[in-house]
Amino acid sequence: MSQLLIYNIKTLYSNNNLAPVKGKLMQDISSIDNAYIFIEDKIIKNIGSGDYKHLITKDTEVFDALNSIAIPGLVDSHTHLVFGGSREHEFSKKIAGVDYLDILKSGGGILSTVQQTKEASFEELYNQAKKSLDIMLSFGVTTLEAKSGYGLELETEIKSLRVLKKLKENHPIDVHITYLGAHALPSEYKTRREEFIETIINDLEVIKNEDLAEYADVFCETGVFTATETKRILSKAKALGFKLRVHTDEIDSIGGTEVALDLEAKTVDHLMAITDEDIKKIAKTNTIANLLPSTSFFLNKEFAPARKLIDAGAAVSVSSDYNPGSTPSENYQLTLQISGNKLRMLPQEVLTAATINPAFSLDLENQVGSLQVGKQADILLLDCKNLDYFIYHYGINHTKFVFKNGKLVFKQQQELI
Numbered sequence: 001m002s003q004l005l006i007y008n009i010k011t012l013y014s015n016n017n018l019a020p021v022k023g024k025l026m027q028d029i030s031s032i033d034n035a036y037i038f039i040e041d042k043i044i045k046n047i048g049s050g051d052y053k054h055l056i057t058k059d060t061e062v063f064d065a066l067n068s069i070a071i072p073g074l075v076d077s078h079t080h081l082v083f084g085g086s087r088e089h090e091f092s093k094k095i096a097g098v099d100y101l102d103i104l105k106s107g108g109g110i111l112s113t114v115q116q117t118k119e120a121s122f123e124e125l126y127n128q129a130k131k132s133l134d135i136m137l138s139f140g141v142t143t144l145e146a147k148s149g150y151g152l153e154l155e156t157e158i159k160s161l162r163v164l165k166k167l168k169e170n171h172p173i174d175v176h177i178t179y180l181g182a183h184a185l186p187s188e189y190k191t192r193r194e195e196f197i198e199t200i201i202n203d204l205e206v207i208k209n210e211d212l213a214e215y216a217d218v219f220c221e222t223g224v225f226t227a228t229e230t231k232r233i234l235s236k237a238k239a240l241g242f243k244l245r246v247h248t249d250e251i252d253s254i255g256g257t258e259v260a261l262d263l264e265a266k267t268v269d270h271l272m273a274i275t276d277e278d279i280k281k282i283a284k285t286n287t288i289a290n291l292l293p294s295t296s297f298f299l300n301k302e303f304a305p306a307r308k309l310i311d312a313g314a315a316v317s318v319s320s321d322y323n324p325g326s327t328p329s330e331n332y333q334l335t336l337q338i339s340g341n342k343l344r345m346l347p348q349e350v351l352t353a354a355t356i357n358p359a360f361s362l363d364l365e366n367q368v369g370s371l372q373v374g375k376q377a378d379i380l381l382l383d384c385k386n387l388d389y390f391i392y393h394y395g396i397n398h399t400k401f402v403f404k405n406g407k408l409v410f411k412q413q414q415e416l417i
Helices: 023-027 088-095 100-105 110-119 122-138 154-170 193-209 227-240 256-262 276-283 293-299 306-312 332-342 347-353 356-361 387-392
Strands: 003-014 030-040 043-049 060-064 069-072 074-076 141-147 174-182 215-220 243-248 267-270 288-291 316-318 379-382 399-404 407-411
Touching: 003 379, 023 306, 023 347, 069 074, 069 387, 074 332, 074 356, 088 100, 110 154, 122 141, 122 154, 122 399, 122 407, 141 356, 154 174, 154 193, 174 193, 174 227, 193 227, 215 227, 215 256, 227 243, 227 256, 243 256, 256 267, 256 276, 276 306, 288 306, 288 356, 293 332, 306 316, 316 332, 316 347, 316 356, 332 347, 332 387, 347 356, 347 387
Parallel strands: 003 060, 003 069, 074 141, 141 174, 174 215, 215 243, 243 267, 267 288, 288 316
Antiparallel strands: 003 030, 030 043, 069 379, 379 399, 399 407
């Protein structure tokens, strides 16, 4: 039996409401000053304030938090972790005003990443993704959703999913895997849409039989997949036992949110173009509105209406959308700070949207997402005065220590040479 006591915590913050946490309850953060956390065999056994010496035995390891604040380990529930290459060569074109469709026609955009992913070996994809995971861990992410989607054909999709499965087995971050075969329409299928959709539907069975993914996802958007096509693919996925997530309402509202709600998807993601009517519908369900503000920031696009969603009573999460095209940054803390500044979310709401609500979307709300007795000891210790400071002071890494299952997995080094 292993025991760990973390003491000298300036303030501990956590949203301890039953998930999904909706509307005004997203502001309801409990705080404990001069706190300690007692951990036994990876699980939080006691949380309190002040004297902790009665908990210490000869077998207890004691850890000084150095007056850090404590929050739950962060849960980033929308990433595109596995891909080949990068797309910095397109950056200047975007700044100069070249339209994305023109970049796509010249072989760039997502098609460039698809080609590089096909050409990359398993080891190359694994090493690149592991490097990104290591960076994410340094920013306090302890649980992650990661999608395939840069293969657009079965062989490369399976290669990507197997990379994710190996990372899940070997990395401290808990990785949850989504199959996104319907990420885009390959150029060779431009005149054969129906054939590609049938291929995706058939491939779902292969992915399920090999136990390579928990979730299925479709990009429902103008120029990609229609609401009808999305419903066909995801209905089959649900029948096979996949849980569902849906990219929708990023550019236009074409019915993807309604499909997602009808099929009881775990999340609807992006939502920059969501209608007021669909906001009301989401608020009546347990589907999480998963917002991706770093994407809007990088592309200079409109931000999702977080305030409308929260004020209507919806459960909101925020995710990085890490990918090579629209969010080439593993800095999830920056995503949270953009959420405060651009989504007009309060620091307390941002914390909820980065912990317990995304945990609920991954069916992990009873294990992670809050600092409570009985949950996994996934703990982020931050070099901040308080929670407001964490969201206010943007662009740097506030992490001091990261614990996963009660084990120290990251320590910030700040020694100057």
